[in-house]
Amino acid sequence: MGKVSDLYRQRVAAGKLRPDPAQEAVLPQMDRVLDEMASTPAPKRSAWRAFLGVGNPQSPPGARGLYLWGGVGRGKSMLMDLMAEAAGDISCRRVHFHAFMQDIQAGLEAARKRGEQDTVRPVAEAVARETRLLCFDEMQITDIADAMIVGRLFQVLFDQGVVVVTTSNRVPEDLYKHGLNRQLFLPFIDLIRQRMEVVCLDSQTDYRQNRAAGGQVWFTPANADAKAAIDAIWADLTGSAAPEPCRIEVKGRQVELAACSGRVARSSFWDLCGRPLGPADYLAVADALDVLMIDGVPRLSASNYNEAKRFVTLIDALYEAHVRLIASAADEPEQLYNEGEGSFEFERTASRLREMQDGAWGTRD
Template identity: 75%
Template sequence: MLLVAGLWHLRNMGKVSELYRQRAEEGRIKPDPAQQSVLPELDRVLADMEAAPAPAATKPRSAWRALLGVGNPAPEPAPPVKGLYLWGGVGRGKSMLMDLMADAAPDQSSRRVHFHEFMQEIQAGLEQARKRGDQDAVRPVAMEVARTTRLLCFDEMQITDIADAMIVGRLFQVLFEQGVVIVTTSNRVPEDLYKHGLNRQLFLPFIDLIRQRMQVVCLDSEVDHRQGRQGGGQVWFSPANADARASMDAIWSELTQGSEVQPLELTVKGRKVEIPAFAGRIGRAGFWDLCGKPLGPADYLALAQAVDVLLIDGIPRLSMTNYNEAKRFVTLIDALYEAEVRLIASAADEPEQLYNEGEGSFEFERTASRLREMQDATWGAA
């Protein structure tokens, strides 16, 4: 499966640290000592992959020569290239560094994908493998990924779904066996993944696998680079009262400019996902339209691909009383953020105050930070 080593010279590997320096000089990145401290690890992954030898071709031995122990012995396997697990608080620049990593790697064999999206693809592949009657459904799906990918860059590894938790260990095991190198970001140290999850003891070997095959590095910065950015026109209205509604109506009228408005219905794995008002890739829905129904990552990914701008009315305070809806809202914002959808919303409070206590509040810190970043006037322009 491994590609010929010469492929890795096509773009001269484009060291991540060099890309970082260039973009800092261009004013596209604000240099941060904590970010700079992890650049050598990102460079190390690419350098190790470049140095890793291509599989040696061996001439098959006859049965007699094999029995006598002569001929071409199997070559010693090269030590595996260690990937990287980069974790730290929200807004510290992990996703930006992941983008640099993907830009520095050769296009022919690298892929950068959000973890939610990737796991949806895997689950779809598993469904097909089970229909074929494959006893080990994970292996053929993982082999197909490995066939075209040597470097897999995940953003935002989170494991909260038991279905993902039960297959991710076997999935990564096969990918590693096939020489796939994985680099991922996360808000949590590996030991906190799937924390308090159902049957978590079955998940623990995956944590050991991460420690064995990936270098775990903390991006320890005190600066949240998503805060303090210059905002443009107001796109977040709180509290969600009559004034907020009037402002949202005015923006909707300005954006649609008299276009015909009608509902948009998407079909995802047999489920119906509806945006009540839609015109020219601009959608509008209430919080309960999107989060009050049993929708999941695949539904929100499809929604994010269908719109360039989304207006959400009436985001309430979130807590244990509406925990399921809050989880869906987090997944929705992840999908919108990854697709760079322009978000305009009315809510009960500012993002940081929507969900600040109880189970789920830790995970919501990242969502609040993303909601704040998405208010910037240049959001999605790049």
């Protein structure tokens, strides 16, 4: 196990990072988490209890976690990568919050089918058996199904000795803001404050905005010229192959994309975001592709809130999988969603869309 601060300084010395006082200010908190974990023995897991389906006894309080919040593009994800790297032999899982909650919901469904009375505990204990340190990127809660179980889920994880470090664009009190039955969610905010140190990354620099622009991949407005430009990119990437529909299996269902050639696909905004698709569907799409082209991203507002929410989830999935995005849209990312419910959350999406335009940002290795 190492120190996050050491890795950070090594990257700065190598010219891979620029020193940032706001980032440097949170490094001691990240080091503290790992130091406290190193001085706290890992909780013992009973194989017999697991075999018999009996919950493990509560572990003594371990290291206090970390909730790192701040504006988009301030380096939170980079710091989370360093945290996971510095963890060394500590069993660590670095995962996007969306993807983690998809796994949890799948586990809850399996527990329900087994007839479990308490579906959350066995799922949480299964996570705890494999992981001591959970590193979440981009904690945000907009789904009521997630909102109603996170308090119980994290309480069991904490009781089992799991330490959580997460990033977010929002202070805890603003999570699930204006959500349905939010009063039932409020104990989770109290739990965050009890078990995690809440720290603001107050950098004045948005590193995503400062990346060098690459070849054009975002075309606005979404007119005939934009269509012709994307047609030309399609021809170049696929050797002018005739597009064929493809179907991606997701939990016994199929998500259809109208135009595919190898790991390149093309779809209209409405085919991807106008249908009732969810995070699992978009994660499967991202896993199946290296390049996705989207035609006709409209202006987003309260009038198409559901479609906008799906678009945000889709971009998260593409971003995490390093899928190259080529799109035509009504406006630049920062101007797509300027007011109304969801506009705050879209700032992160706009920042990611801007970053994904960089020529150095692309498909997975």
